[in-house]
Amino acid sequence: MSQDIINKVTPTFFKEHQESIYQALEDKHTTIEDIEDADPLNTKMILNMGPQHPATHGVLRLILQLNGEVIEKTKVDVGYLHRGVEKIAENKTYQEFMPYTDRMDYLAPYSNNVALCTAVEKIAQVEVPERAHYIRMIGCELARISSHLLWLGTMVMDAGAVSFFIWTFREREKLYDIFDNFGGHRFTISHSRIGGVANDLTEDCMAMIKDFVSDFPDELDGWHGLLDRNRIFIDRNEDVGVLKTEDALELGATGPTLRASGYAYDMRKVSPYARYDQVDFEVPTRLEGDNLARYYVRMEEMQESIRIINQCLDKLPKGPVRTDNAKQAYPSKDEVYYSMEGMIHDFMMTDTGICPPEGAESYHAVEGPKGELGYYIKSDGTGHPWRLKINSPSFHNLQLLERILDGEMVADTVVIIGGVDPVMGEADK
Amino acid sequence: MDLDLTKEFQKVIDGLTENFSEKVLNVYQSTGDTFVLVNPTAIVEICTYLKEEQNFIYLADVFGADNFTAENRFEVIYNMASLKDQIRLFVKVQLEENEPTVASVTGVWKSANWYEREVYDMFGITFTDHPDMRRIYMPEDYEYFPCAKSFLFLVFRAPLNCQIQPLTSNRYESRYYK
Numbered sequence: 001m002s003q004d005i006i007n008k009v010t011p012t013f014f015k016e017h018q019e020s021i022y023q024a025l026e027d028k029h030t031t032i033e034d035i036e037d038a039d040p041l042n043t044k045m046i047l048n049m050g051p052q053h054p055a056t057h058g059v060l061r062l063i064l065q066l067n068g069e070v071i072e073k074t075k076v077d078v079g080y081l082h083r084g085v086e087k088i089a090e091n092k093t094y095q096e097f098m099p100y101t102d103r104m105d106y107l108a109p110y111s112n113n114v115a116l117c118t119a120v121e122k123i124a125q126v127e128v129p130e131r132a133h134y135i136r137m138i139g140c141e142l143a144r145i146s147s148h149l150l151w152l153g154t155m156v157m158d159a160g161a162v163s164f165f166i167w168t169f170r171e172r173e174k175l176y177d178i179f180d181n182f183g184g185h186r187f188t189i190s191h192s193r194i195g196g197v198a199n200d201l202t203e204d205c206m207a208m209i210k211d212f213v214s215d216f217p218d219e220l221d222g223w224h225g226l227l228d229r230n231r232i233f234i235d236r237n238e239d240v241g242v243l244k245t246e247d248a249l250e251l252g253a254t255g256p257t258l259r260a261s262g263y264a265y266d267m268r269k270v271s272p273y274a275r276y277d278q279v280d281f282e283v284p285t286r287l288e289g290d291n292l293a294r295y296y297v298r299m300e301e302m303q304e305s306i307r308i309i310n311q312c313l314d315k316l317p318k319g320p321v322r323t324d325n326a327k328q329a330y331p332s333k334d335e336v337y338y339s340m341e342g343m344i345h346d347f348m349m350t351d352t353g354i355c356p357p358e359g360a361e362s363y364h365a366v367e368g369p370k371g372e373l374g375y376y377i378k379s380d381g382t383g384h385p386w387r388l389k390i391n392s393p394s395f396h397n398l399q400l401l402e403r404i405l406d407g408e409m410v411a412d413t414v415v416i417i418g419g420v421d422p423v424m425g426e427a428d429k
Numbered sequence: 430m431d432l433d434l435t436k437e438f439q440k441v442i443d444g445l446t447e448n449f450s451e452k453v454l455n456v457y458q459s460t461g462d463t464f465v466l467v468n469p470t471a472i473v474e475i476c477t478y479l480k481e482e483q484n485f486i487y488l489a490d491v492f493g494a495d496n497f498t499a500e501n502r503f504e505v506i507y508n509m510a511s512l513k514d515q516i517r518l519f520v521k522v523q524l525e526e527n528e529p530t531v532a533s534v535t536g537v538w539k540s541a542n543w544y545e546r547e548v549y550d551m552f553g554i555t556f557t558d559h560p561d562m563r564r565i566y567m568p569e570d571y572e573y574f575p576c577a578k579s580f581l582f583l584v585f586r587a588p589l590n591c592q593i594q595p596l597t598s599n600r601y602e603s604r605y606y607k
Binding site: 123 | 547
């Protein structure tokens, strides 16, 4: 029996890798009653899903052992998008590395920029001006909405409603336009800087954000009206992919997936960064732990994000957007172009960068749209990190799939993956 | 060793030093985070104690680091959070350069499964009693551990078993026209 699975498949690439993953599937303990060797109707099969399956949100590969339509056990194979960004970081200055973080969770680049910048600011003890904090919070919450909109569109499309995808993308398009005005890029905006942000918001951009936050709640209400009492949607999502609170904590679930399983753990409340302690918001939590609960949690999170943005726009203080200490942050372009010192400082920041104290270690986490996004940095006193570890939420949530897919129907696989909402750029690093 | 610990941290550190006086090697703080350096042979019992007595029920991450020194070259750092006290503790073990091995904590937190696989994949640190010790990002056929400092950046690497053909005077002839 032990060689059974391996005999059934004949790998053509990375032979050793393929054999080991099938062997791991074979060895996996499963609680489902096994139909032992006798299988006269030939109902058992091994299904290879991915890495290029359109519904797996990127290059995610699942190996499923099926008994008829029921998944008996699952193995997840990740690493098809592994680019080694942690190794790249060791050979770059902190600011040079920042655009790479955009390519991690590419659905919410702003959160990633802020995660790196706040981590570096913590280890190098850089003070950030008040206005920059509020601009960062606006950017982070817009990024959260953007990420949740993509999740909503694709998850509902996975459940069968294709036109929904187009409606959520219409709203995302507005967000792209805002980000274009915000920092000059539609997608990977790299707007945050160590010590502040790249530039102040323009009047035009403020008007666009205000338009968006006044119109978006109506859109959201419309979607609630369409989905909340939709028989097909509820049947596809209720009691699917259930994860209990204890299991969620034991297996390291994070973000909306953990909160939908009944534990309100949010880095914005636990260890407030930027000025999240100055604004008022709730942490949406559900107890059921199924896919429908994850839907409600993310929908409510979008509402909370709008609340946060509104408060930030009211409170937005006047002042500089980047720290004025030229040893810690890039000087403004006005200084660079019109003064000798400015140009020297600009050169030094590009060449050497900011140098945290030798031997310092720090960990700082922000609440990204997918969950706790943390950066551990160990410095050797130069401008390059000695070790930079990215604690990426999608990686944690993908590990759950090996548990929650077991015992589900094969048709629910894509809905569950959609509900967990992994981004492979981040999971594979 | 002057530490500036809050009440919650003080309780944890006191508990650790009382119960594992021999095995806790060092406690230090760096930019606001608290690190506990422990003896690698005691990692499982210390983690069990921290989870069951000190409420560190959530393991946020396990990651490796390479000091590139002759002694204690590799490090494994366990990033755990106490949800009750809302604090975060980093437990660290240091391992030797040759065949770095440490016991797996998958028996304490199930989530350690993938994290330890990642450490193995990147640094070659093996975890004993791990249920599924395979590489996670790189394919099983890969022969290097890319995050170790001995793996140089921007160097082309041929597989170890690759037969490098000697260059002949007329390489077109040897390669294409035979």
